[in-house]
Amino acid sequence: MSEQPLTLDAALSEEAVLSTYRRMFAALARDSGAVVDDPAMVDIAETLFAAFAEAGEEWLTHEQMRFACRAYPSDQFDNRLRVLKGLGAVREVFPKPNQLRYRASFTSVVGLMFIRRMMDDGGQSEMHRLLALEDLNVADPRTTMEQARQSAVNLARAFRLWALELITLTTGTIEELREQAPKLWGTEEIARRAQNLHGTILTRWPELDRVCTDLRAAIYAYSDASRRAAGRLADSAGTTRNLTLLPSETWRTFAQTASKERLAAVLDGFVFDAPAPWHDPAAIVRAVDESPRAPRPPSPPRRAPTCPIQAPPTPSTARRARPSSGWPSWPSPRWAGPTGWRCPTCSPPTGPPPAACWPT
Amino acid sequence: MTAAHAHAAARAAGPLPLAEGAATPAGMVRLAGLAVPVWPDGVTPSLLEEYQVSPPPVERSGETRRVLAACLKCCWSDLSADPWPGATAPVERVLDTYRALIGRTDDVMRNWAVGALRRLHDSAWVVMADGFVRLGPRCATWPVESYGQLKELMRRLPEPERGELTVLRDADLVEAAGPDDQSLAQPHAGRIDGARAEFDDLLDAFDERRRAEVVAAFMALEFAAEPVQESRFAALRDPAPRRVLAEMLARRGRTLIQQRERWTSGYDDAVAAKTGTALGESERAVLTLVLIHSVAIPRAEGLLPEDSWLSPHATPVDELRRHTQLPIGELEAALRVLRHAGLLAQVKAGEEAGGYVPGPQFHRLTQAARRRLQEELILAAGPHTPLAAAVRAQRKTGDE
Structure with a gap:
């Protein structure tokens, strides 16, 4: 989409996004190339769904969809629309030949929201939701023991896989651990909820003792892996790098509340340190001298100027230096004195004093 | 209290109160009931100028120094004696003198002058209480050779224009009406001539030139605003004098801190643990907020690559005013104190209010202190995260 050259950081960031997509949809993909290879493809889908939400009951024509996605190149747009139509995320308003208006699938929009959440927190909020739902399910009188068993088995599997990934990361490179671990490790809240769920299942169906033992072991393994990963990061990080991990x-x-x-x-x-600025006596004198109405330091006794170049003449000195007649009054720059006048210092043989002697 | 702890306490909280009969710690002079640190070989922080090393910036330096000059004019009544302790003068007389000095009489001038007086009081250059001012113990640290310059300045400073209107103009009357407050009681006497040669056993091994280099490096480490380049100071380049520097610092509860090829000094961790914080609660709270906004959040967002507690990302003043639980009055007062101490630096942002970033003092944190700061922030902001659990576990292991 952008014409700017792809930087290394941008490429790494895109690759991280894509690898999350691949992992999320691996179970559904027909082959390993079935997931988008450019994050902009997902942005196009999101832009399209936003346009559908704005459109109302009239939905959108092909041209309106193109207009909504005008920021993207047309080949990318066409490709995305073809896939979305093929998978039913965008469908004709009424199925008949030459249909011009299209509508979006609510399921796909929800799916996209889910994708974004997974991108943000690596599935921790999903785990919270899942645990909350399972808690409600096992408390429901209509839930059967078989359903509870399945629930416990699924959760145990998820926790075990989660723990294994963390353990592998903990023994890998510190950079990968720093990047991935915060999305994987759980909070005390997740472990507590999982243990509550385990307790509810075991209390209601004591026959599920073995499955519950597995679930408990998986929860403990996960908590332990989280602590190990955090411990390694705390050991290895510098003196501010761990701040990245929250x-x-x-x-x-925290700052607001x-x-x-x-x-x-x-x-x-x-x-x-307490405030301890140093005020040097010379700096104090300088500050006073620079004040708007500074008291003038006493100046040394002045000698009578010997030459107007060295000390510009004042009207009084000029008057003293003026010959008896024929001179213009100061401060006129026009110097038209009689020939023969001699400056006592620079002593021009004839003519007026040099221009630098003139008053300004 | 050892000399190292006494120096650390004086650096953290200002001149150290000394009990009657208590011994004066090495490297300090007793001025009435206070112990004030002095510098080796009679140098002062002005030495930094010779090496073109910047000291920490002084807030409104010109104005503050002009107000100090006005205080001197009012309190140094007998120019044949040393400036400190001088006499007590009413604040109003100091303000009148300042007014005569700068030729302005408006309220803004008065507010600025009162602010400068407060800063001078906070840094022990003057002592101000109950409407009276006298010179603070730091005035006794001026070298005797500079008195002539100051006397000359006093002679040409104008008398206050309202001088004859000041009710308490008679020095005796002022003395008689002076407050009973111990803080304004006249100190007995004292100047820094009697300072003990604290480092002579370390410095005597050097010839005059090398000794001066070591002392200059010591002053640069202790008083420069930023860490100093190793290449600028022979005593830092060379491991042997650097070891002497480390020993000099250790005697004052300090330690060398290296940042690649730059050096500064900070509180020794063991000494700091016993010294304890001197900052008030509001100041610490505001400083924490700035650390979160200027360091922790940019770090979490990948905007701060350096592993440092300094940051170019300013915390907007509005963020502090509107989106925190701190009352605005307390916030403003705390910001003033933190700015004055060099714990926060103000960043101007054109027409807008600008913001604050952590100040140069954060260069002076040791590795252990910087790590502990990181941990304390994590424990406070995410107490239930695995990271906080790991920190607690590590500390527990360390304690055992």
Whole structure:
């Protein structure tokens, strides 16, 4: 889309986005090349769905869709529209030949929201939602033991895979760990919810003891892997790099909601210098001399100027230097004195004093 | 209290109160009931100018120094004696003198002068209480050779225009009416001539030129605004004198801090642990907010590549005013204190209000202090994250 050259950072960032897409849709893809190879493709879909949401009951024509996506090259737009139509995300308003108006699928929009959330937090919020839903499900009197077993097995599998990925990262390079771990490691809240769910299943269906043991082990393994990953990062990071590992929203929330006491507690025990500027006597004298109405320092006794070049003549000195007649009054620059006048210092043989002697 | 702790406490909180009969710590002079640090070989921070090293910027320096000159004019009543301790003078008389000096009588001038007096009071150049001013103990640290220059200045400073209207113009009356407050009680006497040669055992091994180089490097480490280049100071380049510098600093509760090829000094971690913070609660809270907005958030967003507590990303004043739990009055007062101490630097942003970034003092944090600051922020902002759990676990292991 952009004509600017792709920088290394931008390429890395795009690759990170694409790898998340690939992992998310690996289970559904027909072959390994079935996921987009340019993040802009997803942006086109998002722009299209936004345009559909704005369009109302009339939906959109092909031209209106193209107009909405005018920022993207037409070959990219055509490609995306073909795929979206092929998979049913964009369909004709009424199925008949030469249909001109199209509508968007609600399922695809929700799917896109899900994709964005997965991109943002690596699935942690999804895990929260999943655990909350499963908690409701197992508390529902209509839920059967088989459904509960399936739920526990699925959760145990998810936690185990999650833990394994974290363990692998923990033993890998620190750069990869720093990039990936914060999206994978769980908060105490996730572990607590999972343990609550485990407790509910075990209390209601004691026969599921074995499945619950597996789930408990998976939760513990996940918590342990999270701590190990965080511990390695805390060990290896410099003196500010770990700040990267909390999302900026966490920092903002803390700054906006924390009380004065909580904020101040961060710097408890840190020692800083008291203000101690140095005011040198010479600097004080200079500051006074530079003040708007500075008292003038006493000047040394002045000698009578010997030459107008060295000390420009004042009217009084000029008057003293003036010959008896034929001179214009100061401060006239026109010098038309009689020939024969001699400056006592520079002593021009004839004519008026040099121009530099003239008053300005 | 050891000399190292005494120096650290004086640097963190200003001149150190000394009990009657208590020994004066090495490297300090007793001025009435206060111990004030002095510098080796009689040098002063003005030495930095010779090496073209910048000291920390003084806020409104011209105005502050003119107000100090006005204080001197009013308090140094006997020019045949040393300026400190001088006499007590009413604040109004100092303001009148300042007014006569700059030739302005408006309210803005008065507010600026009062602000300058407050800054001078905070940094112990004057002592101000109950409407009276006297010279602070730092005035006793001026070298005796500079007194002539100051006396000359006093002679040509104008008398206050309202001088005859000042109710308490008679020095005796002022003395008699002076407050009972101990802070304004006349100190007995004292000047820095009697300072003990604190580092002589370390410096005597050097010839005169090398000794001067070591002292200059010591002053640059302790008083320059930024870390100094190793290449600028022979005593920093050479490992042997650098070791002497480290020992000199250690005697004052300080330690060498290296940043690639630049050096500065900071509080030794063990000494700092015993010294404790001297900053007020509001000041610490505001400083934390600036660290979050200028360092933590840009770091989390990948905008701050350097592993440093300094940052070019200013915290907007509006963000602090509108989106925090701090009352505006406390916030403004805390910002003033932090700015004056060099803990925050103000960034102007054209027509807008601008903002604040962490100040040059953050160069002076040791590696351990910088790491602890990071951990404290994580523990405060994300106490339930695995990262916080890891920090707690590490500290527990360290304690055991």
